[in-house]
Amino acid sequence: MTESPRTVRIMDTTLRDGEQTQGVSFSPDEKTNIAKVLLDLVRVDRIEVASARVSPGELDAVANIVDWAARRGLAERVEVLGFVDGGRSVDWITRAGGRVLNLLAKGSEKHCVGQLGKTLDTHAADVRETVGLALARGLKVNCYLEDWSNGYQDKPAYVYGLVERLADVGIAHFMLPDTLGVMTPERVFCAMSDMILRFPGLLFDFHPHNDYGLGTANCLAAAQAGVAAVHCTVNCLGERAGNASLAEVAVNLRDQLGFEIGIDETHLARVSELVEYFSGKRVADNAPIVGADVFTQTAGIHADGDKKGSLYHTRLSPERFARRRKYALGKLAGKASLAKNLERLDISLSEENQRRVLARIVELGDSKKTITTEDLPFIIAEVLDSKDYNHAQLLACNVSSSLDLESTASIKICLGDEVVTAAGSGNGAFDAFINALTKPLKRNGITLPELKDYEVRIPKGGRADALTECIITWDTERGSIKTRGVHANQVFAAIAATMRMLNILMHGAAAERPADVPDAVV
Structure with missing residues (x-):
C-alpha cells in the first residue's frame, strides 16, 4: 500500500512580524495588495496581517483585507495578533471584521514572572478569560506561547503546565515560537516531538526566527516532527535577522522532505519583488529561489x-x-x-x-x-566594426537644473539619416531629456518602453569625480531588459543607457538585418 504524502500548512506573517523589520512600514493599500497575492496567487494557507490596536491605519488595512477575503471565502485565513488586555484586542479585531485572533501569551516562566509579574495560574486564568471573550464574539483563537524555546529549555514544567491549563478552552492552534532564534534543528525536532506526543489532541505550529541562520532548517525539523503548520515571511523579513524565507521553506518541504503543500511556486518571485518594492529592503542577488543571480x-x-x-x-x-x-x-x-x-x-x-x-x-x-x-x-x-547599432546618435545635448525651477534639456539627434533638434523640460534633468527625446521619436512612430527601475552607483571608495554607472530596467513587450551607461555625470550616464535602449528598439524594428546578425532584440 502506498504511503499517503505528508502535509503541513504554511502561515505567512510578512504583514505582521515582517513589519517588525527595522524601517519597514506598509501602508493599508500595500498590505492589501500583498495579502491578495499571498492568498490568491501564491496560495499560502494562512496570513497574519497586523497587530491589534496599533493605529487607525492598521485598522483600515485589516478591514480592507478581510472584506476582500470574505468576498472570496477566505476570511478564515486572515489572522491578527492580539493581547491579554481585558478584551480591547477582541473589540479591535471585531470592529475590523476579523475572524481569527492570534493571542499572545507568555511561553516562559522568565517572561511570565519578569515581564508580567504574575504566577502561572494567574496568567493562565487571564488567558482563559480573553479566549472566552473572543469565542463569545465569534472569533477563532490561536495562541502564541512567546519565548517558548527558552521556556522549554529553562523550565519545561512551566510550558507543560500552561498548555495543560489551556488545553480545554477552545484554542485551535498552539503556536510555539523560537522568539530569539536560539534553537538548532535537532532541538526543534526533539522539543516538537515531545509536545506533540505529550498533547496528542492539540495542534501545534512552529514560528522560527533566523538569528543563527537556521530558520529554514528549523522549519523542516518541525515539519518532520509532525507540526500542523510552520510560519514564514517573504524575503525573510522580521525582527533582527528576520524569519524563515517563504520561498526556501516551501521548496525544501517539497524537494527535501516530500511534503504536500498548496503553494504555487510560479508566483514566489512575483511576491518577493512586490514585498521588496513596498518594504524598500533589497533582496540579495544570490538569495535562494528569488535572487536575481541564482539561475x-x-x-x-x-x-x-x-x-x-x-x-x-x-x-x-x-x-x-x-x-x-x-x-x-x-x-x-x-x-x-x-x-x-x-x-x-x-x-x-x-x-x-x-x-x-x-x-x-x-x-x-x-x-x-x-x-x-x-x-x-x-x-x-x-x-566587427559594424554600424548596425548606430540607428540613433546623440550629436549634442545641453541640460540645466536650477533650484525651484523646472530643468531643461536641448538635444541634437540623428535618427537614421535625419538630424533633428528638440527641447523639453521636466522634473529633473533626466526627465527633461526624456521629454525632449520623445518629440522627434513620436514623429517617427517610436515609443520608449516604460522605465521599470533606475539604479545609479559608483565604485566602492570612489571619489566625487568617479565614473557613475547607471543601469535602467525597461519593461518591453518581450520582457524586462537592462541597459547601462557610464559617465562622470550621472545624468549623462542615464542618457547613454537610454540611447542604448533606443538603438535596440530601432534595430528590432528594422526590416532588413545583416546575415551575420539576424536579430539582436531580446
Whole structure:
C-alpha cells in the first residue's frame, strides 16, 4: 500500500512580524495588495496581517483585507495578533471584521514572572478569560506561547503546565515560537516531538526566527516532527535577522522532505519583488529561489556541461518558478557561455567572430566591467566594426537644473539619416531629456518602453569625480531588459543607457538585418 504524502500548512506573517523589520512600514493599500497575492496567487494557507490596536491605519488595512477575503471565502485565513488586555484586542479585531485572533501569551516562566509579574495560574486564568471573550464574539483563537524555546529549555514544567491549563478552552492552534532564534534543528525536532506526543489532541505550529541562520532548517525539523503548520515571511523579513524565507521553506518541504503543500511556486518571485518594492529592503542577488543571480551560471565549464547534456541542472529549474536560466558574460566565460547568450538573442556568428567577441568579453570582464546579454549586440558591433547599432546618435545635448525651477534639456539627434533638434523640460534633468527625446521619436512612430527601475552607483571608495554607472530596467513587450551607461555625470550616464535602449528598439524594428546578425532584440 502506498504511503499517503505528508502535509503541513504554511502561515505567512510578512504583514505582521515582517513589519517588525527595522524601517519597514506598509501602508493599508500595500498590505492589501500583498495579502491578495499571498492568498490568491501564491496560495499560502494562512496570513497574519497586523497587530491589534496599533493605529487607525492598521485598522483600515485589516478591514480592507478581510472584506476582500470574505468576498472570496477566505476570511478564515486572515489572522491578527492580539493581547491579554481585558478584551480591547477582541473589540479591535471585531470592529475590523476579523475572524481569527492570534493571542499572545507568555511561553516562559522568565517572561511570565519578569515581564508580567504574575504566577502561572494567574496568567493562565487571564488567558482563559480573553479566549472566552473572543469565542463569545465569534472569533477563532490561536495562541502564541512567546519565548517558548527558552521556556522549554529553562523550565519545561512551566510550558507543560500552561498548555495543560489551556488545553480545554477552545484554542485551535498552539503556536510555539523560537522568539530569539536560539534553537538548532535537532532541538526543534526533539522539543516538537515531545509536545506533540505529550498533547496528542492539540495542534501545534512552529514560528522560527533566523538569528543563527537556521530558520529554514528549523522549519523542516518541525515539519518532520509532525507540526500542523510552520510560519514564514517573504524575503525573510522580521525582527533582527528576520524569519524563515517563504520561498526556501516551501521548496525544501517539497524537494527535501516530500511534503504536500498548496503553494504555487510560479508566483514566489512575483511576491518577493512586490514585498521588496513596498518594504524598500533589497533582496540579495544570490538569495535562494528569488535572487536575481541564482539561475545564472558564471563558469564557462558549467555552460559547456549544460550545452552538452544539462549536466549542471537540478530540480531547481528556473522554469519551475516562471524564471529563465542565464549564462554570465565575463572573464570566466567560455565558448558555451557566449553560445547560450547568442542563442537567446537569436544571433548567429561564425566561429572566428565568436572567438573575437569572446576575447573582448574576457577583456572587459578582467577590467571589472558588468556585461549583460543586452550588451552583446554592442560588443559584437564594436568587434566587427559594424554600424548596425548606430540607428540613433546623440550629436549634442545641453541640460540645466536650477533650484525651484523646472530643468531643461536641448538635444541634437540623428535618427537614421535625419538630424533633428528638440527641447523639453521636466522634473529633473533626466526627465527633461526624456521629454525632449520623445518629440522627434513620436514623429517617427517610436515609443520608449516604460522605465521599470533606475539604479545609479559608483565604485566602492570612489571619489566625487568617479565614473557613475547607471543601469535602467525597461519593461518591453518581450520582457524586462537592462541597459547601462557610464559617465562622470550621472545624468549623462542615464542618457547613454537610454540611447542604448533606443538603438535596440530601432534595430528590432528594422526590416532588413545583416546575415551575420539576424536579430539582436531580446
